Each structure stands twice: as C-alpha cells, then as structure tokens.
Amino acid sequence: MIGAVAGLLTLLSALVLGLLIWTAYGVYAGQNVAIQTLAAKVLQFDLALKDYGPEASAARAQLRQGLAKSIDQVWGVSESDRSFAANNFAAAIQSQRNWEALLNSLNPSTDAQKQALAAARSTIDSINQSRLQMSFALASPVSIPLVVIVVTWATILFFGFGLMSGGNAASFIMVAVGALAVASAAYLIVDLSGPYAGLFRVSSAPLDQVLAFISKE
Numbered sequence: 001m002i003g004a005v006a007g008l009l010t011l012l013s014a015l016v017l018g019l020l021i022w023t024a025y026g027v028y029a030g031q032n033v034a035i036q037t038l039a040a041k042v043l044q045f046d047l048a049l050k051d052y053g054p055e056a057s058a059a060r061a062q063l064r065q066g067l068a069k070s071i072d073q074v075w076g077v078s079e080s081d082r083s084f085a086a087n088n089f090a091a092a093i094q095s096q097r098n099w100e101a102l103l104n105s106l107n108p109s110t111d112a113q114k115q116a117l118a119a120a121r122s123t124i125d126s127i128n129q130s131r132l133q134m135s136f137a138l139a140s141p142v143s144i145p146l147v148v149i150v151v152t153w154a155t156i157l158f159f160g161f162g163l164m165s166g167g168n169a170a171s172f173i174m175v176a177v178g179a180l181a182v183a184s185a186a187y188l189i190v191d192l193s194g195p196y197a198g199l200f201r202v203s204s205a206p207l208d209q210v211l212a213f214i215s216k217e
Contacts (some may be wrong), residue, residue: 006160013153017185020142020150024192027141031195031202034134039206041127042067046214048120052106052113056120059102060214066095067211074196075204085138092131099124141193147186154182 046063049056073087103121108114158175165171191198 002160002163006157006164009153009157009160013150013157013182016146016150016153017182017189020147020189021185021192024142024189027137028192028195028200028202030137031134034130034137035202035204036206038127038130038134039210041123041130042207043210043213045120045123045127046210048116048123051116052108052120053116055106055113056116059106062102064211064214067207067214071204071207071211075201085135088131089135092128092135095131096124096128099128138194138196142189147189151182151186154179 042063046060049060049063070091103117103124106113106117108117158179161175161178162171165175191200195202
C-alpha cells in the first residue's frame with residue numbers, strides 16, 4: 001500500500017510540477033516577446049515622428065529620454081515583479097495622457113504630415129496597450145497555493161520513501177538528492193514567473209538596440 005500511494009504521488013507530483021514549470025516559462029517567454037514587440041513599435045513611432053518633420057523634434061527627444069529612463073529603471077536595479085507591474089501600469093496611463101497632449105499640440109499643414117501624425121497616434125496607442133498587457137500578465141502569473149500543494153505532496157512522498165528504504169547512508173544521500181531536485185523545480189517556478197527579478201531576467205537588448213538607433217538619427 002505504501003508503494004502504491006508513493007507511486008500515485010510520484011505521478012501527480014511529476015505532472016503538476018511539469019505543468020507549473022511550463023506555465024512559469026510561458027510567463028517568462030511572453031514577457032520576452034512583449035519586449036521585442038514593444039521595441040519594434042517604439043522604432044515605428046520614432047519613424048512616424050521623423051516623417052512628420054522638424055516640428056516633431058521635441059517629441060522625438062522626449063521619446064529617447066523616456067526610453068532610456070525606462071530601461072534604467074527596470075534593468076538598472078533589481079526590481080521586483082510586483083513593483084514592475086504596478087509602476088509600468090501607472091507609467092502607461094501617464095504616458096498615454098502625455099503623448100495625447102503632445103500629439104494634439106501638433107498642427108499638420110500637409111497631407112504627408114497628417115498621415116504621419118495618424119500613424120504616430122495609432123502606434124502610441126498600440127505601445128500603451130502592450131505595456132498594459134505586460135503589467136496584467138504579471139498580476140498573478142502562477143498559483144502559489146498550487147505550488148504549496150505540490151510541495152506537500154512531495155513531502156508526503158519522501159516520508160513514504162523513507163518507510164520503504166533502509167536507514168543507511170546511501171538512502172539518506174538519495175533522499176537529499178531528490179529533495180534538492182524538487183527544491184530546484186520550485187525555484188524555477190518562482191523565478192521564471194518573476195522575469196524582472198532573480199536569476200532568469202528578460203533581456204533589454206531589443207530596447208537597447210532601438211535606443212542606440214534612434215539616438216543616432
């Protein structure tokens with residue numbers, strides 16, 4: 001009976017741990033893709049402002065300063081996931097208002113400027129939407145109660161292993177190795193679900209590349 005229950009818990013723990021790791025990695029990969037998409041949209045926004053003409057030079061300078069500040073705030077310090085989500089949400093709302101006011105101050109006089117301004121409005125709306133979605137995705141990435149339940153299963157499982165094994169040094173060593181493996185799996189779940197803090201952090205390379213490009217223009 002002990003062996004049967006241990007086998008059942010082994011199967012359940014393996015399935016749920018694998019699912020949790022995959023879910024956490026999905027959060028990490030999703031934020032990476034979101035940053036790449038955001039970088040492409042920022043470049044598109046800068047090109048739209050450039051097409052507008054010299055009248056949008058102040059807006060382009062503000063874009064460069066804002067992008068550099070955002071990169072420094074997120075990747076310059078070890079920011080927790082909750083802090084990033086809260087700060088990015090507030091910054092996205094404020095950015096939307098500021099850019100709406102700035103774009104409304106522009107008075108296009110030619111058809112080319114009108115088209116460039118329309119493209120800039122559409123792109124900045126898309127940028128703000130992407131930032132909000134990034135924040136929402138981090139609101140509750142992984143169910144902590146589910147992680148606790150799986151760890152409880154693993155604890156009971158190791159008790160079962162202890163009952164079925166002899167009290168020798170090899171048994172203790174293997175139990176320690178198994179516990180370390182489960183602990184590392186739990187660490188992966190927690191760390192991957194927090195992609196802006198910890199060992200596995202998303203890269204700022206796409207935004208850095210865009211900032212370097214628009215700074216030369």
